[in-house]
Amino acid sequence: MSKTKKKTFLLDFEKPLCELESRIDQIKTLAEENQVDVSAEISQLEIRADQLRQEIFSTLTPGQRLQLARHPRRPSTLDYVQAISDEWLELHGDRGGYDDPALVGGVARIDGRPVVIMGHQKGRDTKDNVARNFGMAFPGGYRKALRLMEHANKFDLPILTFIDTPGAWSGVEAEKLGQGEAIAYNLKKMFSFDVPIICTVIGEGGSGGALGIGVADRLLMLEHSVYTVASPEACAAILWKDAKKSDRAAAALKITSWDLKELGIIDGIISEPSSGAHANPVDAAVKLKQAIWKNLEELWQMTPQQRKELRYQKFRNMGRFEIVEAQ
Structure with missing residues (x-):
């Protein structure tokens, strides 16, 4: 990534680290030009940079993690597909006259094993985001996803x-085309499939749009991704009539991977590179592939009936609570 791009997409809490790394680069360049040995000084600065990176990324607030999840340079579905698969063939259309670019999918091979992959696809810039509708799928997108999942179930391919x-x-147009029905039907059908299903939140998992392809035997999250019933901005606008209170809403909603693992909503957290997936997409893809493969190997040991029961119990247990009478 070029220095220009780094500065263009720099988040506020990343600035101190970026400034220190730039200083290290400048010292290295000057030392090379003047043939001066400053290896000891550089080593100390690099140690300080590692410490600062650890301090920053280990103490992020839920609002800051949301910023990372929405980072424009964060790897997308197609980035990960290209990185983890040996072969990839994208399939188009919902067989009803619509092909939604906000939700992509197809067949692939990963280490020789055929699978069906699908996911939301955001853009890299404004033009691309408009074309992809910012990763917000229409009903046709969820119907396309269901068509691919039925194909996977028929030919015994993991999803x-x-x-x-x-x-x-x-x-309005999405509502006219049956958005609620399309998502609800996907939820119903995903519970019935015999094949293993692994869903991974790679960035921002929001509301029913996430659930439409989110019923799984194993639900994973990348470390700095978020998963929420409603965006913090929408929540703040509803509760306090002020979208600027989104940080407060983010904390209350328990949107981080750690919160959701503790609550039993997700099954595993996939660690990211020290500065986030956008800082080292290749390393992020390696970790994602390893996590998926580990869970897939475990799921293949189960019978279809055991997987469906696991899927059912996972969602049945969500939202359970106890009424404790006051003393």
Whole structure:
């Protein structure tokens, strides 16, 4: 990544680290030009940079993790597909006259094993985001996903989904085309499939748009991704009539991977490179592939009935609570 791009997409809490890394680069350049040995000084600065990186990324607030999840340079579904698969063939269309670019999918081979992969697809810049509708799928996108999942179930192929959306598109046209029905039908059908299903939140998992491809035997999250019933901005606007209180809402919603693992909503957290997936996409893809493969190997040891029961119990247990009477 060029220095220009780094500065263009720099988050506020990343600035101290970026400034220190730039200083290290400048010292190295000057030392080379003047043939001066400053290896000891550089070593100390690099140690300080590692410490600062650890301090920053280990103490992020939920609001800051949301910023990382939405980072424009964060790897997308197609980035991960290209990185982890040997072969990839994208399939198009919902067989009803619509091909939604906000939700992509197809067949692939990973280490020789055939799988079906699908996920939300955001853009890299404004033009691309508009074309992809910012990763917010129309009903046709969820119907396309269901067509691919039925194909996977028919031919005994594992289903891998990558979740990265603020939510399903909520415009008038989407409602006319049956957005609620499309998502609800996907939920129903995903519970019935015999094949292993692994869903991974790779960025922002928002509302029913995430759930539409989110019923799984194993639900994983990348370390700095978020998963929420509603965006913090929408929540703040509803509760306090002020979207600027989104940081407060983010903390209350328990949107981080650590919160959701503790609550039993997700099954595993995939660690990211020290500065986030956008800082080292190749390393992030390696860790993602390892996690998926480990879980897939375990799921293949189960019978279809055991997997469906696991899937059912996972969601049945969500939201359980106890009424404790006051003393």
